[in-house]
Amino acid sequence: MPADNLAAEPRAVSAGRPTERSGLHLALRIFVTLQTAAILFQGVTAGQLLNGTDSMKDVHATGSAAVHLTALVQLVLAILWWRPGRGAGWPALVSLLIALLGFVQSAVGGSHNLAVHVPLGMTLLGVSAAFLVWAWSPRSAARPGHT
Incomplete structure (x- = not known):
């Protein structure tokens, strides 16, 4: 196999015809x-705040902006993966x-x-981590619309 083909992603099959994983799929994974990572970072800064490190308050607030921005981009990518891309619809719902x-x-x-904020943050991290496992699994692109 030529060296330039080593970086090529594996081919997937959809409706009996081979398709390449798209740049959209890679963008969704990213x-x-x-x-x-943004949600995990929020957990780290929240832990420091709960430990009394008040200087982390602004960092935690800025981190929430990163969570919102990445969530909105992820949502747009998941919708594009679903509708024009003919991928599964549930990633858009999860996003x-x-x-x-x-x-x-x-x-x-x-x-x-904090009685709601901390457990909700842990739930958010769990949902996001489960979605991350799916996104990087071979099944995420193996059969668009059926994963």
Whole structure:
């Protein structure tokens, strides 16, 4: 196999015809990864805040903007993966759920309701991590519309 083909992604089959994994699929994978990393970063800064490091308050607030931005881009990519791309629709629903929970999370955090904010953040990280596992699994592109 030529060296330039080593970087090529494997071929997937959809409706009996081979298709290449698209740049859209790669972009979705990247933003699911960035989204999960942003949520994990929020957990780290939240832990420092709970430990009394008040200087992390602005960092935590800025991190929420990163969570929202990556969630919205991820949602757009998941919709494009689904509708014109003929991929499965559930990633768009999961992305919508993550985006909505992120905004609820910010509102609850802004009201200083830690009894809801902390468990909701853990839930958000769990959903995002599960989505990340799917996004990087071979099944995510193996049979668009059926994964």
